[in-house]
């Protein structure tokens with residue numbers, strides 16, 4: 001279980017994340033909702049270790065969350081366009097490698113086989129050698145998922161991963177993300193602005209308003225009205 005307790009992150013006078021506590025189970029997908037500026041990105045960055053919280057603890061199965069335990073998928077994938085899909089996925093594993101390998105970007109045959117497997121998991125093994133810059137938006141986001149998986153995370157995070165995709169492609173990418181989380185028994189947490197898409201993949205909802213957690217409930221117990229309350233607008 002991922003346990004977040006009393007998490008706080010301030011930027012000057014702004015409480016971006018204010019005393020947040022929640023638990024998430026492995027093998028289930030949680031969706032993070034909230035208005036723009038409510039603290040979603042800050043929370044995800046704290047979980048991924050990109051931001052250092054001012055206070056609070058983040059534990060996985062009782063131990064402090066390690067540097068490589070969580071992988072974050074960004075809105076635009078944060079991929080290198082000039083490199084192939086396979087090379088981008090391989091780069092995802094570099095944080096686990098020794099410093100000299102990381103420096104040289106040198107990969108073993110076993111690493112390459114594993115990276116192809118990750119592409120296979122998102123139905124993109126056929127695109128392994130293609131330049132990422134030549135792929136469609138949906139394919140790029142699936143490379144982003146494969147890259148994150150190659151970090152071998154136990155917590156898979158995504159910050160508005162389908163914001164730039166059409167609804168049909170967005171849904172396919174999210175379904176792929178949710179199925180990977182469930183199959184590989186990961187803790188999944190994804191921020192989304194599209195409540196309808198959220199409803200199709202969420203096992204659980206977390207809602208933020210002004211940095212505070214105002215919703216923490218199983219998807220079965222959440223109706224559109226409750227989500228509207230998080231956004232402070234009628235459903």
Ligand SMILES: Nc1ncnc2c1ncn2[C@@H]1O[C@H](COP(=O)(O)OP(=O)(O)OP(=O)(O)O)[C@@H](O)[C@H]1O
Pocket residue numbers: 011014015016034035036037038039040041042043
């Ligand atoms: N590096 C930073 N320096 C100063 N203030 C910041 C920084 N990052 C975020 N903030 C502030 O913290 C608050 C939360 O921002 P955050 O980006 O986490 O919100 P969000 O819910 O992800 O928004 P969006 O949906 O627009 O991405 C905002 O008031 C924002 O202006």
